[in-house]
Amino acid sequence: MDLAANPYSPGSGLRPKVLSGREAEISAFDLMIARAKLHRPNRGMVLTGLRGVGKTVLLNVLRAHADNHGWLTVQLEGRAEARGRQDVRDRFARELVVAARRHLGRHPGQFFADALTTIQSFSVSVGTSGVSASVDLHPVRAQSGRIDIDVEELVEDLSEPLKAQHSAFGLFIDEMQDLDPDMMSAIVTVQHIAGQRDWPFSVICAGLPNLPTILSATRSYAERLFDYRVIGPLDPEQARYAVARPAKDVGAEFDIEALNAIVAASGGYPYFIQEFGKAVWEVAPTTPFTLEDSRVAIEKGWAQLDSGFFPARWGRATPKEREYMSVMAVDGAGPSRTGELAARLGTKASSLGPTRAQLIQKGMIYAPDHGQVAFTVPGMADFIARQSRE
Ligand SMILES: Nc1ncnc2c1ncn2[C@@H]1O[C@H](COP(=O)(O)OP(=O)(O)OP(=O)(O)O)[C@@H](O)[C@H]1O
Ligand SMILES: [Mg+2]
Structure with a gap:
């Protein structure tokens, strides 16, 4: 597709062509x-x-x-x-x-x-x-x-x-x-x-x-x-609208399976929707976009996220903070219990207090409840798992 006409806008605070679900x-x-x-x-x-x-x-x-x-x-x-x-x-x-x-x-x-x-x-x-x-x-x-x-x-x-x-x-x-x-x-x-x-x-x-x-x-x-x-992720209908509408406005269509694949991969997270949308526009030779276009785009989108969105956060963490987040990642999207994290690291919860506080201060984790922590970045646990496999 014409790259200059790409209607998707992954980025911080970038106004999407279509604001869905708000x-x-x-x-x-x-x-x-x-x-x-x-x-x-x-x-x-x-x-x-x-x-x-x-x-x-x-x-x-x-x-x-x-x-x-x-x-x-x-x-x-x-x-x-x-x-x-x-x-x-x-x-x-x-x-x-x-x-x-x-x-x-x-x-x-x-x-x-x-x-x-x-x-x-x-x-x-x-x-x-x-x-x-x-x-x-x-x-x-x-x-x-x-x-x-x-x-x-x-x-x-x-x-x-x-x-x-x-x-x-x-x-x-x-x-x-x-x-x-x-x-x-x-x-x-x-x-x-x-x-x-x-x-x-x-x-x-x-x-x-x-x-x-x-x-x-x-x-x-x-x-x-x-x-x-x-403000949560978009539900499937809102997500489909966020994916399909910007393309439709410039004369492009998705096959229904192609659309559903992108919606599922995004988990309804607006940033991911924009990233996958941008990628499908870049890889699709023609419209309507097919399931194969979406599959290639999703892979490309994750690669893009793995070189931008996630490392931008991961790179700000000290080795100790990364170690802490790595044991959090075992719980997937979480939350993780702080006592359990200490056990995984073979130490006392109190000695991890400063690391936990630093990560909260840096805005990478938060405490959803007493004695719990979770990532503020959706998909962070999977990113950490992908990193450690490499
Ligand atoms: N309702 C929406 N529909 C479609 N796309 C959206 C919607 N809201 C935001 N986006 C897109 O999602 C991305 C992230 O938006 P934004 O920067 O506002 O998120 P944020 O919650 O402020 O993130 P952060 O906590 O990192 O600051 C942008 O690319 C934006 O265009
Ligand atoms: Mg913001």
Whole structure:
């Protein structure tokens, strides 16, 4: 097939040609937008799921909906590295000023222009760059240098003007589990206050399956603050749509067995769907695609995943961490019991604590329950098994 016309897009956060199976989350969010218009309070939303399941893409779609409805939106990404703490503040500062100016352009008026001085103070207080010294700053608001106070004052000062416009402030945060504890706590607290004072403010965040536990540990009331949604693999019908539709839109078809083979091999995981879809497009000499095309494509797709998606994660692990994941892989998709892993490695569970913690911190495993661990990357156990066979 014409390689330039390939309609599949494996990659991080790459918008697929067809977003399949996320209607429930999108309509729940659209309801939030409609409620904000009527000055009704909203909870925040938390999207959690494994790697490559489509959290970032969905978060971007929700943000675009909010933007289209005149919300003031800012998008951040948690970063686990040491400099992530300042990076996220700098980005918040910069993005907020840009968003506010854009918002002011779309809704001119003195009321919001006043709030702009608080935004600028916030940005100077929180960020290290990006705001010119010559802008007007608010004399007292959002400049304490304490992130909890500054975020609260910022949201408070935005609330009246945004309400007057039947709009809201949407803070979109990806990889939320990697946000530093001070910023996480400030944001959760302000979501709580916003609910009590009718401020039109919602945090919409995405992260790994351990995010709800982290949020609850940050503030016990976090459980009630958010609409928690697990973003899982697509069911077979949704997966068939995700595979077949992008091709159909550009005039190509799948034989039914060819389609089913790709759906089965992908396990419904969006990243794998895109990888196998891309491969079938590359290997098929003509349309409709046959079962043989799919078989060749699936093999090619796995080879591609084995040289990109999986090693990108595996390569970040130390030898000790790899050893730990190798004994986890014995349990397939898991979960594994930590005591059992220790026994397999001939050591005590307590001595493996630091390795386990490092792997959680790197976002490669998570704890689905007390005394258990599982991979955050779908298919990781099989990848490790393939590696050790080579
Ligand atoms: N609903 C969907 N239908 C079809 N393809 C999708 C869907 N959602 C995501 N994809 C595709 O899946 C891949 C992974 O998406 P995305 O980067 O959003 O996943 P993620 O959950 O954020 O992963 P990570 O945890 O690694 O950040 C992308 O190639 C994207 O195009
Ligand atoms: Mg992502």
